[in-house]
Amino acid sequence: MNDVILSRIAEALIWTGRYVERADATGRILDAYLHRLLEDPWRDEDVACRSLYAILGVDAGDERVDMQQVLDQLAFDARSTCSIEGALGAARLNARSAREAVSSEMWECLNSTWHALADQRLAARRTGPYAYLELVRRRAALFFGLADSTMSRDDSWRFVVLGRSLERVDMTVRLLSVRVLDAAHAPDWPTLLSASGADEAYARVYGGFGDTPRVAEFLLLDRDFPRSALHALTTAEECLAALGRPRQDPARRPIGRMRTRLEYLDLSALEDQLPLLLKDLQQACMASAEAVAEKFFPYQGPVEWAQEGA
Amino acid sequence: MADIFDAYALADAWDEMFERPGEVRTAYEPVLAALQPIEPGELRFKADQMARASTDRGVTYAFAGEERPWPLDLVPRILDALEWDLIQRGVAQRVRALEAYLSDAYGPCRAFEDGVVPWRLLLNSPHFHRAAHGVEPPGGVRIHVAGIDLVRDEAGDFRVLEDNVRVPSGVSYVIENRRAMTRIFPSLFAEQHVVPVDGYAQKLLAALRAAAPDGVGDPRVVVLTPGPSNAAYFEHALLARLMGVQLVEGHDLVCRANRVWMRTTRGEMPVHVVYRRLDDDFLDPLHFRPDSVIGCPGILSAAQAGTVTLANAVGNGIADDKLLYTYVPDLIRYYLGEEPVLPNVESFRPDEPGQLDAVLDQIDQLVIKPVDGAGGQGIVIGPKADRETLERTRAAVAADPRGWIAQRPVALSTSPTLAGERMAPRHIDLRPFAVNDGSDVWVLPGGLTRVALQEGNLIVNSSQGGGSKDTWVLAEGPAEHPEPEFDGTVPDVVPRQLGPDGTPAVVQEGAQQQ
Numbered sequence: 143m144n145d146v147i148l149s150r151i152a153e154a155l156i157w158t159g160r161y162v163e164r165a166d167a168t169g170r171i172l173d174a175y176l177h178r179l180l181e182d183p184w185r186d187e188d189v190a191c192r193s194l195y196a197i198l199g200v201d202a203g204d205e206r207v208d209m210q211q212v213l214d215q216l217a218f219d220a221r222s223t224c225s226i227e228g229a230l231g232a233a234r235l236n237a238r239s240a241r242e243a244v245s246s247e248m249w250e251c252l253n254s255t256w257h258a259l260a261d262q263r264l265a266a267r268r269t270g271p272y273a274y275l276e277l278v279r280r281r282a283a284l285f286f287g288l289a290d291s292t293m294s295r296d297d298s299w300r301f302v303v304l305g306r307s308l309e310r311v312d313m314t315v316r317l318l319s320v321r322v323l324d325a326a327h328a329p330d331w332p333t334l335l336s337a338s339g340a341d342e343a344y345a346r347v348y349g350g351f352g353d354t355p356r357v358a359e360f361l362l363l364d365r366d367f368p369r370s371a372l373h374a375l376t377t378a379e380e381c382l383a384a385l386g387r388p389r390q391d392p393a394r395r396p397i398g399r400m401r402t403r404l405e406y407l408d409l410s411a412l413e414d415q416l417p418l419l420l421k422d423l424q425q426a427c428m429a430s431a432e433a434v435a436e437k438f439f440p441y442q443g444p445v446e447w448a449q450e451g452a
Numbered sequence: 453m454a455d456i457f458d459a460y461a462l463a464d465a466w467d468e469m470f471e472r473p474g475e476v477r478t479a480y481e482p483v484l485a486a487l488q489p490i491e492p493g494e495l496r497f498k499a500d501q502m503a504r505a506s507t508d509r510g511v512t513y514a515f516a517g518e519e520r521p522w523p524l525d526l527v528p529r530i531l532d533a534l535e536w537d538l539i540q541r542g543v544a545q546r547v548r549a550l551e552a553y554l555s556d557a558y559g560p561c562r563a564f565e566d567g568v569v570p571w572r573l574l575l576n577s578p579h580f581h582r583a584a585h586g587v588e589p590p591g592g593v594r595i596h597v598a599g600i601d602l603v604r605d606e607a608g609d610f611r612v613l614e615d616n617v618r619v620p621s622g623v624s625y626v627i628e629n630r631r632a633m634t635r636i637f638p639s640l641f642a643e644q645h646v647v648p649v650d651g652y653a654q655k656l657l658a659a660l661r662a663a664a665p666d667g668v669g670d671p672r673v674v675v676l677t678p679g680p681s682n683a684a685y686f687e688h689a690l691l692a693r694l695m696g697v698q699l700v701e702g703h704d705l706v707c708r709a710n711r712v713w714m715r716t717t718r719g720e721m722p723v724h725v726v727y728r729r730l731d732d733d734f735l736d737p738l739h740f741r742p743d744s745v746i747g748c749p750g751i752l753s754a755a756q757a758g759t760v761t762l763a764n765a766v767g768n769g770i771a772d773d774k775l776l777y778t779y780v781p782d783l784i785r786y787y788l789g790e791e792p793v794l795p796n797v798e799s800f801r802p803d804e805p806g807q808l809d810a811v812l813d814q815i816d817q818l819v820i821k822p823v824d825g826a827g828g829q830g831i832v833i834g835p836k837a838d839r840e841t842l843e844r845t846r847a848a849v850a851a852d853p854r855g856w857i858a859q860r861p862v863a864l865s866t867s868p869t870l871a872g873e874r875m876a877p878r879h880i881d882l883r884p885f886a887v888n889d890g891s892d893v894w895v896l897p898g899g900l901t902r903v904a905l906q907e908g909n910l911i912v913n914s915s916q917g918g919g920s921k922d923t924w925v926l927a928e929g930p931a932e933h934p935e936p937e938f939d940g941t942v943p944d945v946v947p948r949q950l951g952p953d954g955t956p957a958v959v960q961e962g963a964q965q966q
Contacts, residue, residue, distance in 0.1 A: 148704045152717045
């Protein structure tokens with residue numbers, strides 16, 4: 143009976159996937175940075191924090207910034223969807239308006255997470271943010287796990303996965319961009335790998351040795367690691383292929399192009415190409431997201447109803 | 453040991469659990485036996501657990517703009533098979549009579565010609581919609597879903613308090629209450645034959661599909677909600693989910709050429725049955741309130757053209773007008789030729805010659821209700837009102853006799869309810885839900901029992917801060933579908949495969965050699 147989904151629901155689903163992924167990735171990045179900062183007393187807190195802001199596209203201002211301020215802004219700020227709390231709040235609202243499309247367990251996961259955040263935030267003031275960040279990671283994993291095990295592999299599910307994949311590419315690219323484009327604020331390789339949840343997977347492939355081309359290669363091009371750009375692009379493309387009809391799909395084209403480009407990349411020139419490549423990746427994701435919006439939910443904006451004679 | 457019923461003093465009303473102090477009614481014996489040994493602290497713990505579970509599940513309602521966990525009391529309300537039989541027959545009978553009235557009022561108007569109901573009742577009703585005239589609903593059904601509010605009076609008799617045949621809500625809480633109770637008190641359920649409530653959604657879906665316009669083979673049903681900010685949004689979403697249909701908002705629909713479509717990712721799809729959960733006034737800005745942005749322009753024209761069915765039908769408000777309520781016993785006799793199974797609460801009609809003075813004279817002994825109020829708003833309880841309120845009400849009734857009815861106050865029955873860490877008697881009512889598929893009026897076994905959480909309060913609406921109870925209908929004898937008896941044979945089962953368990957291989961080999 144439910145062979146189609148409402149445009150509004152599709153939009154809510156894609157954003158639910160995006161926001162949960164965003165909260166998860168932000169949590170990982172914060173965790174990795176905090177960890178490095180504590181382990182390495184010689185690191186400059188201000189520099190590290192600025193690099194964090196740069197990754198997440200938030201203006202750091204001119205004043206010295208410390209970790210508490212970063213947490214307030216990137217973890218606890220309920221008003222900004224760039225923070226964990228804001229993203230999870232937005233995910234909850236989106237899932238709520240798609241209550242009959244997501245499974246009850248998924249909705250309950252987001253809802254109880256939202257209610258649990260307040261307690262954990264208070265606890266974070268006393269005992270540090272680790273438990274808070276861990277909760278976020280676990281609940282995000284639980285959410286996508288529930289999506290995988292309780293949703294039919296229909297269009298609803300594809301929109302959730304598509305949202306997650308697009309956001310994943312975006313976050314990975316952001317991480318790498320800071321390393322490549324702005325050496326002053328750059329995170330070191332171990333931080334970068336652990337912020338992507340990739341440290342162990344990377345070690346299994348390359349051993350414990352890192353250098354720019356290898357780490358970039360792993361985070362961008364590894365076929366098997368689910369957070370690599372190539373893997374996320376491939377997933378997004380599969381979703382779009384199943385969702386779309388026309389051959390020349392404007393949503394699928396930029397993604398497919400990027401995916402092929404990555405697959406056939408000349409590895410020897412990777413380091414030189416990185417700045418441009420990262421920029422193109424981000425743009426491809428944006429272009430695709432816009433085309434998805436235009437194609438599947440073209441009825442946007444507030445509903446207005448003019449009175450007769452008005 | 454502390455007893456949670458220590459301080460339980462019966463109020464001046466019928467008590468559901470106790471016949472006399474210390475003397476429990478038969479149906480409640482197992483419940484009392486299960487509850488009594490529980491320590492007060494433990495009871496509180498269970499109650500808190502339940503509140504947290506409902507918050508996590510999003511089972512909330514909006515109270516003063518705030519999302520609150522749905523208040524479910526730990527003590528169930530029990531109806532035995534005989535009581536339920538009466539209620540079920542009474543509710544179904546009422547729905548059939550109201551259905552006949554609607555069909556008559558939007559059609560031949562026989563009851564008015566015959567003087568059973570005065571014409572002015574129809575013509576003065578703010579819910580009489582010309583738009584509904586001439587819409588011949590498929591199967592003749594206008595009331596697909598009804599919620600009939602009942603109370604039990606001092607003598608223990610059930611009486612009808614009011615009829616809701618527009619967009620009655622609360623059924624989701626019946627389903628959720630049961631779910632919560634079976635989780636908190638699993639052992640209690642094991643010993644009882646409580647009739648299940650989980651069949652509601654399927655009955656509703658069947659009725660909605662049956663209501664589709666003629667000639668539609670596989671009708672598409674949707675639930676129309678005002679959106680997540682509506683107090684009953686939880687219910688809308690639950691029903692849509694349980695029925696497996698789309699939950700749409702007004703702007704998900706579009707009307708073109710007298711047909712209704714919904715906007716999907718695969719283009720526009722036709723819609724045939726709309727279970728709408730918004731009031732007439734907001735449904736269609738072309739016909740009703742032009743400032744409504746939650747409705748769908750043109751949906752009513754589509755309904756008039758017969759391409760879409762609205763459930764419940766537009767214009768049903770004339771049948772749950774509180775003044776019409778006073779005529780329902782007559783309507784039952786007139787249309788059905790039966791005696792009413794459930795009596796009304798004794799009522800007066802100020803707009804009838806002679807009754808106005810009688811009402812004004814004894815206004816301090818009556819309950820005065822605006823005919824058009826919802827959620828307990830505007831109700832004045834004479835014996836409890838101060839002089840100023842009474843004077844104001846007297847003036848209001850005198851100025852607009854058609855706008856009010858008066859009723860004899862009924863001391864609603866009480867049921868033990870957790871107040872702090874002890875049980876205390878609190879007033880309750882009951883809203884059974886009926887689903888009409890055109891050939892049969894089915895009543896969901898049980899219904900929503902609402903509790904006035906403040907002592908002595910007689911208004912039990914959740915919008916007035918009320919709580920709720922799980923309502924159990926006990927089956928007569930064993931369950932309807934007895935378990936097949938175990939004949940002692942065990943089917944052949946393939947043994948489970950086991951992975952390595954960490955035991956050293958040498959030992960395993962040794963074991964095999966023995």
